[in-house]
Amino acid sequence: MTAETPEQLFRKTLHARGYRVTPDRLRVFRHLLARPQPVAVAELADALQAEGTHPVTVYRVIDCLSALGVVHPVLLGSAVGFELSAPFRAHHHHLWCRGCGRLFDLAECELDPVIRRIEEVHHLKVEGHELTLEGLCDRCAARSEA
Ligand SMILES: [Zn+2]
Ligand SMILES: [Zn+2]
Numbered sequence: 561m562t563a564e565t566p567e568q569l570f571r572k573t574l575h576a577r578g579y580r581v582t583p584d585r586l587r588v589f590r591h592l593l594a595r596p597q598p599v600a601v602a603e604l605a606d607a608l609q610a611e612g613t614h615p616v617t618v619y620r621v622i623d624c625l626s627a628l629g630v631v632h633p634v635l636l637g638s639a640v641g642f643e644l645s646a647p648f649r650a651h652h653h654h655l656w657c658r659g660c661g662r663l664f665d666l667a668e669c670e671l672d673p674v675i676r677r678i679e680e681v682h683h684l685k686v687e688g689h690e691l692t693l694e695g696l697c698d699r700c701a702a703r704s705e706a
């Protein structure tokens with residue numbers, strides 16, 4: 561048995577929730593799949609306009625995919641980017657330098673024990689989380705001291 565590709569899983573998710581697989585939804589999904597880092601909706605709209613998707617449609621598709629949990633927002637200072645959620649790509653966190661804007665993926669997630677404890681205390685089943693650590697990289701820190 562071969563594993564499902566992210567796109568097959570995406571088509572299945574849309575069907576299961578009663579949504580049609582439209583060319584616009586597929587384009588947004590494929591674009592995000594090809595991008596290693598979060599993308600601002602305005603930038604996504606720009607990129608997809610060339611492929612025939614109206615910018616307003618891109619905003620609507622992002623709303624729809626957010627509601628379905630396929631994508632989630634990542635806050636970088638006052639900017640917001642979107643990226644695919646697990647299981648469409650591996651669960652990870654971010655490390656962001658607010659000086660130069662470099663963004664690093666953190667593959668390891670050590671929050672599970674903390675979340676289990678919080679669930680017990682608050683009697684609430686946690687379904688997801690998002691974490692971005694921010695600061696200054698060595699280069700930017702040295703520059704700000706100079
Ligand atoms: Zn990411
Ligand atoms: Zn930096």
Ligand SMILES: [Zn+2]
Nearest residue numbers: 651669670671
């Ligand atoms: Zn995590």
